[in-house]
Amino acid sequence: MENKANQFINAADVALKDPDLQKAVAYGTRLGFNKRIAAMYEYGEEHGEALREQAAQIKGRALANLPNLLEEAEKNLLANGFKVLWAKDADEANELILEIAKKHESKLAVKSKSMATEEIGVNENLEAAGIEVLETDLGEFIVQLAEERPSHIVVPIVHKTKESIQKTLEEKTEMPSTENPVEMARFARAYMREKFLQADLGISGGNFVIAETGSIGLVMNEGNGRFVTSLPKVHIALVGIEKIVATLEEYATLTQVLPRSATGQTLTVYTNLINGPKRPHEEDGAEEIYLIFLDNGRSEIYQSNYADSLACIRCGACLNACPVYDVTGGHAYGWVYPGPIGSVITPLLKGLENAKMLPYACSLCGLCKDVCPVDIDLPHFLLDLRKDVVSTQKGNLFWDLGISGWSWVMRHPKLYRFAGKVAARVLSLLPLKKLPAPFNAWTDHHALPAFAEKSFTELWAEHQGEKNG
Ligand code: SF4
Known part of the structure; x- marks a missing residue:
């Protein structure tokens, strides 16, 4: 099967506009999610968690002793x-x-x-x-x-x-x-x-x-x-x-x-x-x-920091729990394995450069780890894969300058507060609903939030002032 994992954003966009897919996937994943809870904790939470712990240990031991x-x-x-x-x-x-x-x-x-x-x-x-x-x-x-x-x-x-x-x-x-x-x-x-x-x-x-x-x-x-x-x-x-x-x-x-x-x-x-x-x-x-x-490709994963992902027993529970999969469905992930486990193993099996969007297809809510019967730390792996993506990709001048500028402003509190005030003032005068390119990735899909009248620092200072009389 052709790997289209790097087209995740476009494919997700298409999925989000498909009402039949939205209805079908939401119904299926919620049903699976709720049925899992009922079955796993049939004899109480302690029993269910003990079962998960036992399963995780079994797979952990098997991986540790895999060659033998x-x-x-x-x-x-x-x-x-x-x-x-x-x-x-x-x-x-x-x-x-x-x-x-x-x-x-x-x-x-x-x-x-x-x-x-x-x-x-x-x-x-x-x-x-x-x-x-x-x-x-x-x-x-x-x-x-x-x-x-x-x-x-x-x-x-x-x-x-x-x-x-x-x-x-x-x-x-x-x-x-x-x-x-x-x-x-x-x-x-x-x-x-x-x-x-x-x-x-x-x-x-x-x-x-x-x-x-x-x-x-x-x-x-x-x-x-x-x-x-x-x-x-x-x-x-x-x-x-x-x-x-x-x-x-x-x-x-x-x-x-x-x-x-x-x-x-x-x-x-x-x-x-x-x-x-x-x-x-x-x-x-x-x-x-x-x-x-x-x-x-499994032997290579076995020798990497991602070896524990091989414990997966392909139950699909992480897919049912994932808020991203819930709205995109599985085809958007572009290859055989969708959802959180797919976002981890597709880059590992197909090469990071061929699936570099997938580690970002995650809100890091952590629910996939909570439901995994063998306790694979998927959020942790996704964060590590993001680090790998950043460390392997060529520098992007625009991005690097932006981050350096942001970091410099953050290290100068007075300037940071001043910049915040200016931005709030300017944006309140411009009734913008979207930001122009290249700042539009977020606002194409979300309303641009209005700046609060007072910053958190100001509110905090006021609160402390009231507290101290
Ligand atoms: S919940 Fe765990 S075992 Fe099940 S598919 Fe996801 S990673 Fe694999």
């Missing part, structure tokens, strides 16, 4: 009959997937929801080679039909209204006209069922890989993932190297915080553990399972 856990996982996965492959970047991962598809003469691949496959553009790569790919998560299916991109990590169609979903289904399939969401879902289910039976390749991600047992953990609500991973003869799971957890017990804890944070459920409808290909005595399951561990 990856080796342990590989050993146990191989013992379970998985074929384990490693991809250093998107190209290598796509080549491996295509090679496997060709080896098995695949013609139709069914896919379950996976951010890693979005990240490397699996669909485009397979389709270019003449292999049909069908998204089978309902939201992803609609996004695919509409030729759009997911706009949320967990709810890919959060930007769409019921009416626009109906329109897409009616235009792109033979669905009989209906406004009833249940009938729409029923139609999609029947449509996909046929495809599942024809598919010769299943492609999934993996929420977790459990090192101790050599298993893939997958959580989902629609059951499509079970079809994807068990009906076709061949299954490929593409998993980021950071998805490792050490033990089954730790996996059990994470499967409690992930659905609570993502969809406000205590447990997802389907919580799967895949322990290898079909055994001789088993009726279901893929005959061959390839697990591809994807690096694609």
Whole structure:
């Protein structure tokens, strides 16, 4: 997927003028936000916070021991009959997937929801080679039909209204006209069922890989993932190297915080553990399972000051909590990962110069950290990324002069007070609603506030004077 993260301001501008998007995103994020609170604190705040703390420690330990856990996982996965492959970047991962598809003469691949496959553009790569790919998560299916991109990590169609979903289904399939969401879902289910039976390749991600047992953990609500991973003869799971957890017990804890944070459920409808290909005595399951561990920039993040961002379990809670995402939706972020976590990892994965607007797409309210089930300090990372942007970008003469002038005036209190008075006087005489360029970035979107009659310093002096009689 082409990275357009540096077009954030323009894209956000477009989103702000789209009433359907505003309505749909606000509804979806508020619902997710409130459901998370109810589920996470179901047994009281102390219990919910203890669960978060436990999850944060599990991911922290797993990251600290990542190289060893990856080796342990590989050993146990191989013992379970998985074929384990490693991809250093998107190209290598796509080549491996295509090679496997060709080896098995695949013609139709069914896919379950996976951010890693979005990240490397699996669909485009397979389709270019003449292999049909069908998204089978309902939201992803609609996004695919509409030729759009997911706009949320967990709810890919959060930007769409019921009416626009109906329109897409009616235009792109033979669905009989209906406004009833249940009938729409029923139609999609029947449509996909046929495809599942024809598919010769299943492609999934993996929420977790459990090192101790050599298993893939997958959580989902629609059951499509079970079809994807068990009906076709061949299954490929593409998993980021950071998805490792050490033990089954730790996996059990994470499967409690992930659905609570993502969809406000205590447990997802389907919580799967895949322990290898079909055994001789088993009726279901893929005959061959390839697990591809994807690096694609993660090792570099691991060695940087941003390593803790790899703890992310892709729950989407920070998106639902973010006041910026709430009004811009996900497409404005310009690449696969939107919201606060996207503003951190897109610059890290795609290069700071290719996403330098994103660290500023934040009001620093701190809510993303408060809701994160693994307690990632996203605001801190965003501030650090801003510092990195400033330290790497070329000087801007106008900006540098402005800051130097401001700093000089601030260091001379008398001059500062005098300048404040002059500015207040001048602005009160000029009924300006907007400032002229280049000072207009703020006032293009906000009313220019009137200067107060008295400055804070004057009010403070008066207050102190009254207090002291
Ligand atoms: S950063 Fe935290 S809240 Fe955001 S998606 Fe990742 S785990 Fe969820």
